[in-house]
Amino acid sequence: MIGLNEQQVEESRKKHGTNALSEHERESFQDKLKGNFGDPMIKILCVALIVNVIFAFLGQAHWYESAGIAVAVVLATFVSTFSEYKNENAFQKLQEEASKIKCKVYRDGALVELSVDDIVVDDCIVLQTGDKIPADGVIASGNIKVDQSVLNGESKEAAKNPMPENYVEQAAAMDFLNEYKVFRGTVVVSGNANMCVSIVGDKSVYGQIASELQQTDERETPLKVKLTKLAADISKFGYIGGLAIAVAFLFQRIVIHNNFDIAAIINYCSNWMTVLNDIVSAIILAVIIIVMAVPEGLPLMIAIVSALNMGKMLKDNVLVRKIAGIETAGSLNILFSDKTGTITKGKLEAVVFVDGAGMKYNNFDAVLGELGKVLSLSIRHNTNAILTSEGKEFKVIGGNATERAILGFVAQKTTVFNVAQIHSIPFNSENKYSATHIHGDYNLTLIKGAPEKIISRCSGYYNEKGEICPLSNREAVEEQIDLLAQRAIRVLALAVSNSELGENELPDGEWTLVGVIGIRDEVRPESISAIAEVQNAGVQVVMITGDRKDTAVAIAKDVGLLKNEEDMVLTSDELQLLTDDELKAILSQIRVISRALPSDKSRLVRVAQEMNLVVGMTGDGVNDSPALKKADVGFAMGGGTEVAKEASDIVIMDDNFSSIDKAILYGRTIFNSIRKFIIFQLTINVAAVLVSFASPLLGMENPLSITQILWVNLVMDTLAALAFGGEPALKRFLSEKPKRRDEHIVSGYMWSSILTGAIFVFALSMIFLLTDSISNVFRPDGANKYLLTGYFAFFIFAAVFNAFNARTEKINLFDNITKNKGFLRVIGLIALVQVGMTYLGGVILRCYGLNVNEWIVVLLLSVAIIPVDMIRKTVVRFFGK
Numbered sequence: 001m002i003g004l005n006e007q008q009v010e011e012s013r014k015k016h017g018t019n020a021l022s023e024h025e026r027e028s029f030q031d032k033l034k035g036n037f038g039d040p041m042i043k044i045l046c047v048a049l050i051v052n053v054i055f056a057f058l059g060q061a062h063w064y065e066s067a068g069i070a071v072a073v074v075l076a077t078f079v080s081t082f083s084e085y086k087n088e089n090a091f092q093k094l095q096e097e098a099s100k101i102k103c104k105v106y107r108d109g110a111l112v113e114l115s116v117d118d119i120v121v122d123d124c125i126v127l128q129t130g131d132k133i134p135a136d137g138v139i140a141s142g143n144i145k146v147d148q149s150v151l152n153g154e155s156k157e158a159a160k161n162p163m164p165e166n167y168v169e170q171a172a173a174m175d176f177l178n179e180y181k182v183f184r185g186t187v188v189v190s191g192n193a194n195m196c197v198s199i200v201g202d203k204s205v206y207g208q209i210a211s212e213l214q215q216t217d218e219r220e221t222p223l224k225v226k227l228t229k230l231a232a233d234i235s236k237f238g239y240i241g242g243l244a245i246a247v248a249f250l251f252q253r254i255v256i257h258n259n260f261d262i263a264a265i266i267n268y269c270s271n272w273m274t275v276l277n278d279i280v281s282a283i284i285l286a287v288i289i290i291v292m293a294v295p296e297g298l299p300l301m302i303a304i305v306s307a308l309n310m311g312k313m314l315k316d317n318v319l320v321r322k323i324a325g326i327e328t329a330g331s332l333n334i335l336f337s338d339k340t341g342t343i344t345k346g347k348l349e350a351v352v353f354v355d356g357a358g359m360k361y362n363n364f365d366a367v368l369g370e371l372g373k374v375l376s377l378s379i380r381h382n383t384n385a386i387l388t389s390e391g392k393e394f395k396v397i398g399g400n401a402t403e404r405a406i407l408g409f410v411a412q413k414t415t416v417f418n419v420a421q422i423h424s425i426p427f428n429s430e431n432k433y434s435a436t437h438i439h440g441d442y443n444l445t446l447i448k449g450a451p452e453k454i455i456s457r458c459s460g461y462y463n464e465k466g467e468i469c470p471l472s473n474r475e476a477v478e479e480q481i482d483l484l485a486q487r488a489i490r491v492l493a494l495a496v497s498n499s500e501l502g503e504n505e506l507p508d509g510e511w512t513l514v515g516v517i518g519i520r521d522e523v524r525p526e527s528i529s530a531i532a533e534v535q536n537a538g539v540q541v542v543m544i545t546g547d548r549k550d551t552a553v554a555i556a557k558d559v560g561l562l563k564n565e566e567d568m569v570l571t572s573d574e575l576q577l578l579t580d581d582e583l584k585a586i587l588s589q590i591r592v593i594s595r596a597l598p599s600d601k602s603r604l605v606r607v608a609q610e611m612n613l614v615v616g617m618t619g620d621g622v623n624d625s626p627a628l629k630k631a632d633v634g635f636a637m638g639g640g641t642e643v644a645k646e647a648s649d650i651v652i653m654d655d656n657f658s659s660i661d662k663a664i665l666y667g668r669t670i671f672n673s674i675r676k677f678i679i680f681q682l683t684i685n686v687a688a689v690l691v692s693f694a695s696p697l698l699g700m701e702n703p704l705s706i707t708q709i710l711w712v713n714l715v716m717d718t719l720a721a722l723a724f725g726g727e728p729a730l731k732r733f734l735s736e737k738p739k740r741r742d743e744h745i746v747s748g749y750m751w752s753s754i755l756t757g758a759i760f761v762f763a764l765s766m767i768f769l770l771t772d773s774i775s776n777v778f779r780p781d782g783a784n785k786y787l788l789t790g791y792f793a794f795f796i797f798a799a800v801f802n803a804f805n806a807r808t809e810k811i812n813l814f815d816n817i818t819k820n821k822g823f824l825r826v827i828g829l830i831a832l833v834q835v836g837m838t839y840l841g842g843v844i845l846r847c848y849g850l851n852v853n854e855w856i857v858v859l860l861l862s863v864a865i866i867p868v869d870m871i872r873k874t875v876v877r878f879f880g881k
Contacts, residue, residue, distance in 0.1 A: 250278060
């Protein structure tokens with residue numbers, strides 16, 4: 001084999017292009033930052049910022065008020081952008097490592113190793129067991145078996161043979177059943193061959209699917225839908241409140257201030273400068289109401305809590321590529337999961353041995369004495385697989401998947417036999433057996449194959465002691481085989497003969513049955529409990545597999561997917577016979593799709609989304625990528641293809657279904673943390689709006705300035721975001737029902753907490769500001785600066801104590817507090833900062849220091865919010881949420 005020379009390589013590259021796949025256009029930090037400005041809450045802040053800047057230029061507002069809003073916008077967008085950008089860079093490093101694949105190519109008469117990107121059309125490539133095929137092409141010589149599941153989802157190995165010289169291609173380019181064609185991304189599982197490259201790069205099947213992913217539209221995440229609604233509601237509340245306060249202020253200035261005297265009102269209106277000044281004051285008050293209504297700290301809190309949990313999830317083998325993917329995982333209604341490698345281990349294992357008496361052994365250690373020796377001999381010396389040692393562990397290489405699985409059954413127990421292999425007959429699909437004659441300590445012919453071919457030839461079997469007994473009870477063995485078949489366990493029979501092996505024929509005479517060994521892609525033990533937890537969380541799990549229906553049903557029963565008669569199993573053919581409306585009618589009953597095609601996955605995602613469900617999809621192959629991209633949250637397996645991981649939102653590094661369970665739990669934890677923070681912040685914001693609304697009507701100056709509200713919403717709430725962001729992922733969150741995609745983020749329970757707390761703070765505010773019993777405690781001065789300082793401190797500490805109310809629905813405010821020790825530290829820091837700013841705030845925060853008596857009154861009034869909320873929780877629990 002000569003291969004292409006340097007000139008031919010260049011000519012081919014110019015004519016057909018390189019084998020490098022076009023890179024997805026990466027979002028730069030600036031692009032991600034720009035995209036985050038599209039957040040609905042950020043948009044409201046930007047509007048408030050613009051209005052405030054205008055008033056600052058007109059001399060009607062302080063510059064530091066605009067600066068405070070700007071800081072809120074910048075911090076929130078930068079934190080979320082940086083977190084996502086950092087995880088994306090980590091992901092890209094993983095992708096680069098995965099793509100550093102070499103292949104063996106003939107060039108200028110020599111066999112060389114080249115990067116897959118350097119392959120060109122007409123290159124001749126050597127393929128061996130374990131190689132990943134680097135381009136589309138045809139087999140020129142040799143025979144191999146290929147795993148094409150990454151492209152077609154079919155787990156059955158495909159045989160590939162040399163293409164005849166006179167062959168005329170009639171099938172489509174994407175014909176995976178073509179015995180002469182091989183495709184990029186598929187894996188050689190056995191054999192050796194040379195291939196001739198015919199299609200490279202983006203034109204390959206692998207490349208075409210990868211290119212299609214860049215054209216998929218993404219729909220809004222459930223959190224964004226909920227936040228958009230919240231932003232609209234807050235805008236409406238702010239605008240209505242702003243208009244109401246402006247009207248109320250003008251009514252107070254024009255009517256009440258003039259004692260309802262018509263002549264005085266007319267005289268007032270004739271002075272247009274006074275009227276204009278009051279109108280400007282009314283507009284400024286309206287802006288204050290809008291700024292107070294908007295929870296400036298919410299976008300920053302969401303960014304912080306998401307970033308904190310992204311780090312925690314990475315430690316649990318869950319790499320979050322897109323920050324919105326975390327919360328979306330918690331909102332899942334339905335999860336379409338691959339079987340192979342996710343629910344199961346993704347590799348064949350020998351899971352049971354049955355002797356000639358029908359006795360079962362679940363592992364090789366249980367097979368004792370001479371029977372164990374004969375079993376080990378039969379497996380070790382009648383296989384193409386090889387056992388190698390890595391330290392104290394043994395590793396099986398070579399052979400096909402079945403042989404590796406059987407050899408793995410005896411691998412961990414060292415047994416040395418002094419025998420030599422004299423002659424072998426390899427396994428083939430027609431004969432359905434393999435045989436080897438050995439000489440030495442044992443002079444036997446070892447036979448392995450389909451039970452129907454082997455057992456009928458056996459007259460005896462080895463008992464537990466290794467003694468040969470008459471095989472008089474074949475029914476016991478056949479009954480066990482039938483039971484194993486019901487569990488989708490494939491079986492091979494093992495036998496020995498004292499006769500020598502013929503040239504290509506099995507030995508004559510009587511055989512002795514060693515036993516039957518059962519093989520299957522075993523269920524991950526943790527998958528059973530993880531699927532149960534996900535189902536208990538209200539998420540419908542649908543297993544999608546390319547396996548036969550009976551195999552899929554057996555696995556589904558083992559993992560608890562099929563429990564009731566109503567649970568449905570559909571084949572791909574049956575699915576395709578259903579219209580979309582018919583599919584929607586039965587979707588909630590479907591548990592398994594067998595013989596699935598890639599197009600089935602995309603259709604299932606589309607139909608579920610049309611039903612307004614939040615859809616998750618797992619996958620590892622190139623064929624899974626369109627569905628992963630289309631799903632609300634795509635889970636790619638860490639051991640999967642680079643294309644699948646590119647299409648995903650979350651990468652499950654350990655390929656384990658239990659990690660998906662963790663992702664759902666973290667998603668719900670984040671959503672609950674966001675809700676707790678909303679209770680915390682909106683309680684104070686609503687109270688501030690009520691106070692600002694009532695103050696001018698009562699003839700008072702607004703006791704809260706914009707700067708003070710920004711101090712609460714930015715500095716205090718940023719620290720509070722860290723406190724709530726550390727809330728533990730509690731298993732009880734998985735018992736909650738999934739939140740509807742269009743469900744309001746503020747629930748009825750939250751409104752009861754927000755309104756109770758806000759009205760109570762408002763009532764205490766009026767008592768604080770208007771009654772002599774409180775005002776007499778504070779040192780008198782002409783501007784009431786100590787009273788107003790005390791009121792601001794009361795307002796902050798009411799929020800601090802309310803944080804304990806907000807973090808749990810339970811009466812016990814310290815529920816699971818030890819799992820979030822940072823909460824106490826941060827709340828303590830907020831208290832210390834506020835005490836410090838009471839003495840250092842000066843003109844900007846309008847704070848002038850308090851004495852001991854004044855602090856006692858402030859703290860007693862502010863802590864009163866705790867028993868009030870306890871009463872509310874008791875009432876809510878009594879009447880039901």
